[in-house]
Structures are given as C-alpha cells and as structure tokens.
Amino acid sequence: MYILYSLLLAVALVVSLPWWLLRLGKYHAGLRERLGVVPDRLRGAAKPGGVWIHAVSVGEVLAVSRLVSELEENFPEQPVFLSTTTATGQRLARERFGSARVFYAPLDLGPAVRAYMNLLRPRLLILAETEFWPNLLRLARKRGAAVAIVNARISDRSFPRYRRFRWFFSRVLSEVDVFLAQTDVDAQRLREIGAATERVRVSGNLKFDVRVSSPSPLAQALRRAIPADSEVMVCGSTAEGEEEMLLEAFQAVLEKYPSAIMVLAPRHPERFDRVAGQVATQGLALVRRSAWTTTASPLMGCAFLLDSVGELAAVYALATFAFVGGSLVDQVGGHNILEPAQYGVPILTGAQTFNFREIVNIFQEGGGIVTVTPANLAGECLRLLGDREERRKLGEAARELFLKNSGATARTLQTLQPLLRRNFPTP
Numbered sequence: 545m546y547i548l549y550s551l552l553l554a555v556a557l558v559v560s561l562p563w564w565l566l567r568l569g570k571y572h573a574g575l576r577e578r579l580g581v582v583p584d585r586l587r588g589a590a591k592p593g594g595v596w597i598h599a600v601s602v603g604e605v606l607a608v609s610r611l612v613s614e615l616e617e618n619f620p621e622q623p624v625f626l627s628t629t630t631a632t633g634q635r636l637a638r639e640r641f642g643s644a645r646v647f648y649a650p651l652d653l654g655p656a657v658r659a660y661m662n663l664l665r666p667r668l669l670i671l672a673e674t675e676f677w678p679n680l681l682r683l684a685r686k687r688g689a690a691v692a693i694v695n696a697r698i699s700d701r702s703f704p705r706y707r708r709f710r711w712f713f714s715r716v717l718s719e720v721d722v723f724l725a726q727t728d729v730d731a732q733r734l735r736e737i738g739a740a741t742e743r744v745r746v747s748g749n750l751k752f753d754v755r756v757s758s759p760s761p762l763a764q765a766l767r768r769a770i771p772a773d774s775e776v777m778v779c780g781s782t783a784e785g786e787e788e789m790l791l792e793a794f795q796a797v798l799e800k801y802p803s804a805i806m807v808l809a810p811r812h813p814e815r816f817d818r819v820a821g822q823v824a825t826q827g828l829a830l831v832r833r834s835a836w837t838t839t840a841s842p843l844m845g846c847a848f849l850l851d852s853v854g855e856l857a858a859v860y861a862l863a864t865f866a867f868v869g870g871s872l873v874d875q876v877g878g879h880n881i882l883e884p885a886q887y888g889v890p891i892l893t894g895a896q897t898f899n900f901r902e903i904v905n906i907f908q909e910g911g912g913i914v915t916v917t918p919a920n921l922a923g924e925c926l927r928l929l930g931d932r933e934e935r936r937k938l939g940e941a942a943r944e945l946f947l948k949n950s951g952a953t954a955r956t957l958q959t960l961q962p963l964l965r966r967n968f969p970t971p
Contacts, residue, residue, distance in 0.1 A: 545715060549678050553652060573631040574648030580656030582663050585644050586625065593968045594623035596666040596689075598649055598680075601633035602853065603880060604672040607695055607750040609640055610953045611670075618957065619964055625664055632813060636854045652677040661687050667968045668960065672750075673697050681719040690963040694956050695750045696725045698733035699877070700898045706737040714738025721963060724956050727902045745959065748952030749903065751882050760858030762833070766807075767862060769843045775804040775864045775929055778889075780856050781811040781879035782869035786894075787819050789872060791826045791847065793922040798845060801929060805843050807859055809850035811870060811879065816851040823847045860884040865928050865935060867892045870899075872918055881907060881942075888943035890928060890935045892916050906949060912942035 577583055595615060599605045605628060615624050626641055627649035628634045637646040650656035657680050669684040669691045671677075676693075684691050698706060706713055717723075717739045724747040725731035731744050770776060777797060779790050787808065794806045810819050823830040829846035833855070836848070850856060860866050866884035868891060870876035877899030884891050891913045897904040907913040916924045928935055 545712070574634065577648040578651050578656070580650050580653075580659040582659050583647060586647060586663060589623045589645050590625075590663050590665075591623060592665040593667040594625060594664060595619075595668045595670060595964070596625050596627065596660075596664055596684075597670040597672070598627045598675055599633060599637070599672045600628060600675060601630040602636050603751075604628075604695075605633050605637045605640070606754050606857070606880075608670075608672050610753045610755070611694070611750060611956060612641060614953060614957050615960075615964075618961075622667065622964065625666075627660075632853050639854060650680075652679045654679055654683070657683050668692065668963050670694055670960070674699075674702065676713065676716055678716045681716060685719045688968060690966070691720045692960060692963065693720055693723045694747070694960075695952070696723050696734060697727075697730045698737070700901065701877070703733050703737075706733075710736070710738050722959060724959060726952075729902065747955040747959065748949065750952045750956065751880060751903075752946060752950045753953040754857075754882065755886065756858050756861075760855060762852075762855050763858040763861055765838045766843070766848075766859065769838065769840070770805055770862065771803060771842055771844060773803070774844060775801045776807065776862050777804060777865065777867070777925065778807040778809075778860055778863035778884070779867045780807075780809045780860065780869060780883070782808065782819075782867075783811055783873050783876045784815065785873040786869050787822050788826075789918050789921055790867065791823060791828060793925050794847065795826065795828070796922040797925055797929065800926060803844040804929075805845070806847045807850055807862070808847050809856045809859070813851070813853060816849065820849055820851070823849065857883040860889055861887040863887075863889045865890040865892060865925070865938075867916075869894075871896050872916075872921070878904065881913065882946060885912065885942040885946040888939040890914070890938035891942055892921075892924060892928070894918075907942065907945055910941055910945045912938060912945045914938065 597608055599608050612624055625645045626637050627647050628637050629649050634648060650660055661683055666689045669689050671693050672695050674697060681691055723734050723739050723744045725734060725744060726749045728746055731746050734744050735741050777794060797804050810816060820830060830849060831846050832849045832851050834851050860883050863884060866889050868879050868881045871878040871894030874896060878897030881891050881893060893913060893915060895915055914924060
C-alpha cells in the first residue's frame with residue numbers, strides 16, 4: 545500500500561509540475577528543505593530523543609505555541625523542533641522559536657522524510673489537526689518514535705472524503721498512538737474514518753490557550769497614533785470578495801464617525817497590493833503598515849492596511865469592535881475568533897464559519913458574537929458603534945467564554961507525558 549501511495553504521489557507531483565511552476569513565487573521558499581535537503585542550522589541542537597512538531601500554517605503554529613513552551617519547561621533535556629508547510633507559518637515559527645529548530649516539512653516521500661528522521665531521531669512526533677501523512681507516520685514508528693495527533697479536527701468538507709477512503713486511512717491511522725480531538729464530534733469522526741476507539745480522546749481546542757505573551761510594538765505605536773476618542777474597526781483575516789463589502793461599510797461609518805479608522809488585514813500576503821488598490825479605488829485614505837512611521841500624523845479617517853504577518857492578534861486589542869473574515873464568502877469557512885475574544889472585544893462574523901463550527905457555536909450560545917450578512921453589515925457596524933452597553937456585554941461574554949474553555953494545553957501535555965518518558969532506542 546505504501547509503495548503504491550508513494551508512486552501515485554510522485555506521479556501527481558510530476559503531472560502538477562506546470563501548476564507549481566506557475567505558482568513558484570508562493571511555493572519556492574524552502575524548496576530544498578521540502579525535497580529532503582536538511583539545513584545545517586538544525587544540526588547544532590539535534591540529538592536523539594527529542595520532539596518533532598508539525599504545524600501547517602500560522603493558525604496551527606499559534607495553536608501549538610503554548611504546548612511548545614510547556615514541553616521545553618517540563619522536558620528541558622529533549623529538544624523541540626517545529627516544521628511548517630506554508631511560508632507564512634515558517635516566518636511566524638522562526639520569529640517565535642528561532643530558526644535553529646524550525647524548518648519546512650519534507651514532501652511525504654521516503655527519501656525526503658528519512659533525511660529528517662536520520663538527523664532528528666525524535667522520541668515523539670506530534671502532528672497538529674489533520675496532517676495524516678502516510679510515509680511520515682510509518683517511518684516515525686519504524687524509527688521507534690511515538691506518534692500523536694493533537695488538536696485533531698475533521699472538517700465538514702473533508703469528512704466525506706476521509707470516510708470514502710476508510711480502507712486506506714484505517715491502515716495509516718493505525719500508526720498513531722493517541723488522537724486528542726477538539727470536540728466529541730471530531731472524536732466520533734476520527735473513529736468513523738478508522739482510528740482505534742481506545743486511542744481517541746477529547747482534550748479541547750488548543751487555540752483557547754493562545755495568549756499574547758508581551759505587548760506588541762505595533763499595537764503600542766498604533767495606540768499612541770490613534771486619538772483616544774476614535775472608533776477602531778479591525779477587520780482580520782479577510783478573504784477575496786470581502787474587502788469591497790467591508791470598505792463600503794467603513795464609508796458608511798465615516799459619514800457618522802469621520803475620525804474612525806479601519807485596520808484591514810487580508811489573510812494572504814500575496815493579496816496585499818491588490819487590496820491596497822481596492823482602498824484607493826473607493827477613494828479612501830490609505831496607510832500601509834509597511835510604509836508607516838510612528839512620526840507620521842495621527843491616524844484618523846483612513847484605512848490602515850496591515851500588510852504584515854503575525855501582528856494581527858495583538859492589534860485586535862485596539863478594536864472598538866472586530867470583524868473576523870473568511871466568513872462572508874463561500875468556501876473559506878471562517879477564521880479564528882478567539883484572537884479578539886481574549887481581549888474582550890465585540891466580534892462580528894459572517895455566517896460561513898464551518899471550519900470553526902464548534903467555537904462559533906459556543907460563542908453564539910453564550911451571546912459572545914454577532915452574525916452579519918453582506919446586506920446588513922454596514923447597519924450592524926453602525927448599530928454597535930452607537931450602543932456602548934451592547935459592546936460591553938458582547939465583549940465581556942466573549943472574554944468569559946474564552947477563559948471558560950481554556951485548559952486544552954494542560955490536558956494535552958498530561959496525555960503526552962507517558963510517551964515522552966518511555967524508553968527510547970538510541971544508537
């Protein structure tokens with residue numbers, strides 16, 4: 545089965561080569577590492593018996609960040625390495641943990657995976673959410689490593705596909721020692737696609753434990769630059785098709801609150817320039833974070849384009865209210881509402897939040913979120929800005945729900961401890 549899978553994967557890579565070449569600007573970063581060329585920067589810290597954590601992108605890196613800190617504190621003798629798939633995840637991981645132990649995950653081909661296994665020789669391989677890579681799992685177990693899937697989730701969109709190929713995934717998932725699911729629904733879906741019942745547990749969502757560890761220089765600078773009586777509308781992780789609607793809503797806000805400011809943070813960096821063009825087309829004043837200096841005039845009546853990675857979470861603290869994107873358009877499924885919730889910020893989101901269904905349900909039931917549509921977006925923004933008491937209630941509910949559902953990191957670490965303390969074969 546694994547030979548057939550590897551052959552099919554290799555063929556798929558060759559067939560899709562023209563597509564990859566067209567998108568080379570996005571995926572060329574770390575190409576040598578992805579192909580199995582281990583960077584020299586990893587060699588200094590590598591020793592048998594460490595931990596290899598794989599987190600796909602920014603969201604997963606943030607989710608496991610506290611787990612990384614807890615592992616380092618409780619098992620200081622075991623080095624922790626972190627791999628990512630995307631360039632944005634890689635940049636954030638290096639900023640948080642240093643480049644000496646962060647790398648691009650290898651393609652799931654035997655030679656590429658073995659190169660990292662040979663160097664790192666991990667005691668434990670931890671995969672975040674739904675990274676079921678057959679060769680990676682098989683080779684980790686073959687080298688004596690334990691395997692854990694943490695913060696595991698099976699989305700509505702991917703569940704039918706996984707279930708259709710249960711005959712394949714049941715064999716792949718047999719390599720995993722423990723699955724720590726976000727919810728009961730995710731746990732049941734894991735069992736239905738082939739995970740052994742006794743290996744599946746519910747630990748909660750690690751994202752509830754993410755905290756901003758220190759004040760952000762950008763957030764502090766913006767706080768000084770924005771007049772204290774100005775309304776701040778932070779629109780985070782926006783997707784294509786949303787910015788136009790949000791900018792129109794902001795124009796309506798400016799008519800009543802001329803000193804208001806909109807912080808606009810598109811989800812994907814490759815769209816920064818395009819969104820800047822949209823702001824200009826709508827005739828709004830534009831300030832780009834990449835060109836902004838703290839000596840400039842106060843920020844009033846403008847759109848502040850956050851064309852950077854890793855700074856949005858702290859900027860939510862400045863918001864009069866926040867809109868979390870990827871939720872007004874189809875196919876995206878929403879993004880993380882917990883980032884503004886931790887600050888007690890009133891949250892707006894669209895109805896398309898299937899990728900965060902459990903979190904959104906918790907906040908809807910607890911009165912900590914407002915769901916908007918393209919038709920009533922501007923009206924809801926103006927309603928919130930005009931109702932201080934409603935904003936206070938929404939913000940307090942969001943923060944209480946955030947704190948009430950924390951604790952997944954402690955439960956995850958408790959489950960992983962036996963795997964970290966068991967005997968490990970060393971050369």
